[in-house]
Amino acid sequence: MRGIYNFFNSVGLFLNLFWQTLCSLKFFSVSIDKIFSQLFDMGNRTLPVAALISLSIGAVLALQTGIQLSEYGIQDRIGGIVGVSLCTELAPVMAAILMAGRVGSSITAEISTMSVYEEISALKTMDIDPIRYLVLPRFVACLITLPFLVIYMDLIGWLGGSFVSNLNQSISVSFSAFYNDLSQVVTFSDIASGLIKSVFFAITISITSCLVGLTTNGGPREIGTSVTKSVVASFISILILDYILTRFLILVGLL
């Protein structure tokens, strides 16, 4: 019972913060500086690791499926398979997981530290809305960074896949054959599906990590607990949301 109550309570708090953040979007123009500094920070935290992850996922994907396909002599289909799996599923989910781990955790750490040391209360004494001051720039920056990260991981993942397909002896599909098949199979709606997912993931990650930070109370020990809580909550939400969104995108015919 207690668990069910806590679950619905958290969902309520999440939706409330999401709504208030949307309302604070009218201060978008005066928050541009803060948004840029968040964008810069988020890019720094994610781009190098994202390149590494997507390169290796693309490579492994091509290796595993490519060898299977070559047993049937249809290895020239490899470009399409790698292309679609990456942009509809692997890139958005991996980008979101990376974002939650690298960016969400640091947002929660920063904001929960501010809660514990009464910096949030200090903002309130100056009549400065913490949602406008802290949540809004992180929310907007996340919403810009994550779709961008997905495209970035799509491209690098494809690159990794094409390299392996080209270099591996038993697959040996040329670059042009790989990208030729990819461009025939991957549709605009495949890419759009990945981006739609990433928008939902960005909302989930930014609001969850800010919410956990803002609701932290007690001593410095709580900061670590909050960070773990925020990352776990984001991971679980991403995985559940991924399934729901995939069903939905199939339903509306995008996938």
Add this chain to the structure above:
Amino acid sequence: MNKSIEYKNISKSFEGKVVLDNFSHSFESGKVHVILGKSGMGKSVLLKVLMGLITPDNGEILINNKSLDLAKEIDSLKVSYVFQFSALLNSLSVIDNITLYLDEKNIDTKENRLKKAYKILSDLDLDHSATKNPSELSGGMRKRAAIARSLMIEPDILLYDEPTAELDQINTGIIANIILDLKKAKPITQLVVTHDISFAFAIADTISILEDGLINISGKPEEIKEINHPLLKPIA
């Protein structure tokens, strides 16, 4: 007598634990009022209710017989709070902390904001640390920076939560002087919560003792000294 701040039948509990129980007390304007009390007695809660950081379960606060919200709205009453651990924003330099309120509210030009901030900082002997990060300051400097930040909003009421906790004798003396200078320079009401008995007697116009959610003992320092209260033992 002009009773500027009146707590009227304020009650506050946290998860069933009563902290303030039908609390009523008045503080005269323009004076320095010290509130003494054991730890966990609800001194911070008392200040936070006045600051608007905690909503009481019952009761209200009247400022010159107007409700707190009304006074803020009509008389543009301003209350500020000096936090126990200063609560400066660690992501900003000292000077950005000080100008934060004016920056965010977009009051005045950037140049004038800085001029005003540097004036206050030099009054508090902090101008040389303006570009430092709060984490590079000593406890005493952080406290003064927190006071500077509060003064930027030109408060009518300034609340101090244990301003000398973790400070040595010299820094405690500096804070005491700042409070006394402010009283002379401005028509400002200062409420100071503290453990430090000698500090209390150095600054107070009135001293009140908070016990079990109520103030039963309150008066001028000379009167309080006569009472043989266990909290005042260290000076006996």
